[in-house]
Amino acid sequence: MDPVRIVSGTAVPLDRSDVDTDQIIPSDWLKQVERTGFEKGLFSEWRDDRDFVLNQEQYLGANILLAGPNFGTGSSREHAVWAIQQYGFQAVVCPRFGDIFRNNSTKNGLVPVVVSPDVGEQLMRAVEADPTLEITIDVERRTLEAPAIGLTTNFPLEASVQHRFLEGLDDIGITLRQADEITTYETTRPRWFPTTANT
Amino acid sequence: MTSPKTLSEKVWDAHVVSRQAGEPDLLFIDLHLVHEVTSPQAFDGLRLAGRPVRHPELTLATEDHNVPTQNTNLEIADPVSRKQIQTLRNNCADYGITLHPMNTPGQGIVHIIGPEQGYTMPGMTIVCGDSHTSTHGAFGALAFGIGTSEVEHVLATQTLPQSAAKTLAITVNGELPPGSTAKDIILAILGRIGTSGGIGHIAEYRGSAIRALSMEGRMTVCNMSIEAGAKAGLIAPDQTTFDYLKGRDHAPKGAAWDEAVAYWKTLATDEDAAFDKEVVLDAADIFPHVSWGTNPGQVSPITGQVPDPSQISDPAERNAAERALDYMGLTAGTPLKEVAVDTVFIGSCTNGRIEDLRAVAAVAQGRRVSPGLRTLVVPGSWAVKGQAEAEGIDQILIGAGFDWRDPGCSMCLAMNPDKLAVGERCASTSNRNFEGRQGRGGRTHLVSPAVAAATAIAGHFATPEDLAPVAPLKSQEG
Numbered sequence: 001m002d003p004v005r006i007v008s009g010t011a012v013p014l015d016r017s018d019v020d021t022d023q024i025i026p027s028d029w030l031k032q033v034e035r036t037g038f039e040k041g042l043f044s045e046w047r048d049d050r051d052f053v054l055n056q057e058q059y060l061g062a063n064i065l066l067a068g069p070n071f072g073t074g075s076s077r078e079h080a081v082w083a084i085q086q087y088g089f090q091a092v093v094c095p096r097f098g099d100i101f102r103n104n105s106t107k108n109g110l111v112p113v114v115v116s117p118d119v120g121e122q123l124m125r126a127v128e129a130d131p132t133l134e135i136t137i138d139v140e141r142r143t144l145e146a147p148a149i150g151l152t153t154n155f156p157l158e159a160s161v162q163h164r165f166l167e168g169l170d171d172i173g174i175t176l177r178q179a180d181e182i183t184t185y186e187t188t189r190p191r192w193f194p195t196t197a198n199t
Numbered sequence: 200m201t202s203p204k205t206l207s208e209k210v211w212d213a214h215v216v217s218r219q220a221g222e223p224d225l226l227f228i229d230l231h232l233v234h235e236v237t238s239p240q241a242f243d244g245l246r247l248a249g250r251p252v253r254h255p256e257l258t259l260a261t262e263d264h265n266v267p268t269q270n271t272n273l274e275i276a277d278p279v280s281r282k283q284i285q286t287l288r289n290n291c292a293d294y295g296i297t298l299h300p301m302n303t304p305g306q307g308i309v310h311i312i313g314p315e316q317g318y319t320m321p322g323m324t325i326v327c328g329d330s331h332t333s334t335h336g337a338f339g340a341l342a343f344g345i346g347t348s349e350v351e352h353v354l355a356t357q358t359l360p361q362s363a364a365k366t367l368a369i370t371v372n373g374e375l376p377p378g379s380t381a382k383d384i385i386l387a388i389l390g391r392i393g394t395s396g397g398i399g400h401i402a403e404y405r406g407s408a409i410r411a412l413s414m415e416g417r418m419t420v421c422n423m424s425i426e427a428g429a430k431a432g433l434i435a436p437d438q439t440t441f442d443y444l445k446g447r448d449h450a451p452k453g454a455a456w457d458e459a460v461a462y463w464k465t466l467a468t469d470e471d472a473a474f475d476k477e478v479v480l481d482a483a484d485i486f487p488h489v490s491w492g493t494n495p496g497q498v499s500p501i502t503g504q505v506p507d508p509s510q511i512s513d514p515a516e517r518n519a520a521e522r523a524l525d526y527m528g529l530t531a532g533t534p535l536k537e538v539a540v541d542t543v544f545i546g547s548c549t550n551g552r553i554e555d556l557r558a559v560a561a562v563a564q565g566r567r568v569s570p571g572l573r574t575l576v577v578p579g580s581w582a583v584k585g586q587a588e589a590e591g592i593d594q595i596l597i598g599a600g601f602d603w604r605d606p607g608c609s610m611c612l613a614m615n616p617d618k619l620a621v622g623e624r625c626a627s628t629s630n631r632n633f634e635g636r637q638g639r640g641g642r643t644h645l646v647s648p649a650v651a652a653a654t655a656i657a658g659h660f661a662t663p664e665d666l667a668p669v670a671p672l673k674s675q676e677g
């Protein structure tokens with residue numbers, strides 16, 4: 001993945017809670033074997049509605065997705081992250097993420113920004129009132145700022161994840177540096193653990 | 200002396216390959232389950248980087264999400280699904296991975312075949328690119344769903360970096376009322392803690408009501424841990440677990456069996472171990488449940504009514520309830536038993552096992568499906584289907600007017616031809632009632648197999664006790 005340091009721009013206010021990954025990308029889109037082209041599937045069942053927030057002109061070109069609590073719950077489909085990214089979002093801001101979705105985001109360089117419910121609400125109202133509101137997310141400082149409304153807030157990001165974002169590191173490469181430890185561990189496994197070779 | 204530990208902490212600690220300050224633990228993965236939907240991009244990644252699969256023999260693949268449930272001896276009609284299945288076949292052949300292809304004896308839903316073939320055992324780490332991997336926790340395994348990047352990571356290294364999760368004890372004591380099942384336990388838990396109650400936690404189900412469940416019932420409970428947002432859900436292994444495993448294809452044999460059982464017995468949570476969070480339910484209060492909304496926390500006992508959102512004080516919850524009732528086409532205050540359905544789906548990794556089909560047959564015996572109602576009974580695997588046919592369950596169901604299908608995920612997520620039409624209402628034994636989950640515009644109500652069967656007979660939500668008694672067979676002589 002490419003390094004990510006700063007995400008700065010405007011946001012789309014998706015004012016719903018419990019947006020599960022089935023809504024982010026419906027299962028019909030999961031039949032693809034490629035890794036690209038998922039932007040068309042993003043929220044595809046909701047996008048048929050002309051009033052849906054993604055269809056509103058004032059939010060075109062936004063690169064931050066603002067959502068209600070419990071965003072990305074449900075299915076483990078990483079396609080949800082790919083769809084959001086390929087549509088043009090670089091960060092998702094919400095009060096609480098589904099664990100697998102959050103984890104998948106970090107593997108792809110999509111910044112998951114957890115804010116307090118109050119800050120989430122404040123941002124939602126501010127962006128609805130002013131779609132041009134500038135927001136800056138700084139991965140290095142772990143801050144989200146919206147100077148026009150006087151907002152500065154911190155967000156949590158594990159040091160190891162932050163390091164991967166900043167350096168654009170590939171997890172598999174990092175793990176393979178520990179190949180010796182893996183080999184050592186393998187010698188300690190109970191021999192009766194199942195394999196496809198034993199019956 | 201070592202400090203007291205919970206079951207999940209013991210399994211976790213036994214799999215740490217390396218632990219470094221400021222880094223997630225690197226865990227060894229004992230079994231990696233693979234299916235066609237979340238793996239193609241992972242294999243592509245391996246190929247691009249020129250990496251081999253480290254342990255093909257610890258990797259097991261099946262075809263389940265896309266497969267049709269009729270005419271499974273023919274090629275898949277949908278070209279996109281067919282290509283995805285073919286891609287899995289090519290990948291497994293290229294990397295030497297055992298695959299159970301469509302319409303072969305070992306095939307079935309990934310979370311059904313692992314346990315039934317004896318791959319799933321206590322004390323293991325099991326992952327799959329599928330959130331319902333939590334099912335395997337019923338055996339006291341640490342089992343969780345992963346994304347495609349992690350699938351690639353496990354293929355390449357047989358390990359995963361994992362940050363510690365918190366622990367959550369869910370204790371269900373006492374005896375269930377007659378007619379309530381494992382499904383009702385987990386729906387009641389979801390009703391209590393909601394879809395975010397388990398986020399960031401590994402759950403352990405405890406208490407006498409959990410101990411009393413069969414392995415099938417325990418799998419139903421653990422299956423839906425993810426619906427509460429939990430990373431995994433475990434149950435400590437006991438005699439029920441050992442009896443289920445003994446003699447299965449991949450279970451240890453002879454001296455290894457005794458060694459295994461001795462180890463498994465050490466896994467239970469230590470008496471004085473502490474959990475980060477605890478929830479306690481009384482089984483006696485758990486009546487059959489039905490979901491009324493579009494997330495699995497929106498449930499009520501079947502004797503209740505469609506709730507009135509204006510009575511909900513939390514604004515976000517009220518909003519969600521209003522939106523849900525609108526999508527579901529329900530009016531507040533309607534008794535749930537008066538809500539009529541168009542379709543009944545029985546199957547999925549939640550309730551597609553033999554015990555579930557037995558429960559359906561017990562209700563269907565001597566009765567008829569309500570006229571005009573569509574039914575699908577989809578066994579979780581060919582082994583389940585074969586067992587059901589050996590017991591004559593297929594004949595009872597077909598005789599009652601149920602549609603008896605071939606195994607797969609089917610209408611649980613509608614990636615195959617089994618879909619709801621817009622506005623169609625379904626009583627479903629699956630695990631997710633999200634908008635559009637069973638087909639665009641479809642309306643899903645989650646229920647137990649017994650309630651699904653009774654609903655199919657009545658045409659509206661019902662429990663078996665609500666049905667007219669079966670007329671005694673007329674004597675042949677006389």
Ligand code: SF4
Pocket residue numbers: 263264308309310329331547548549607608611612629630
């Ligand atoms: S039956 Fe449903 S929940 Fe289970 S693996 Fe298949 S699609 Fe997923």
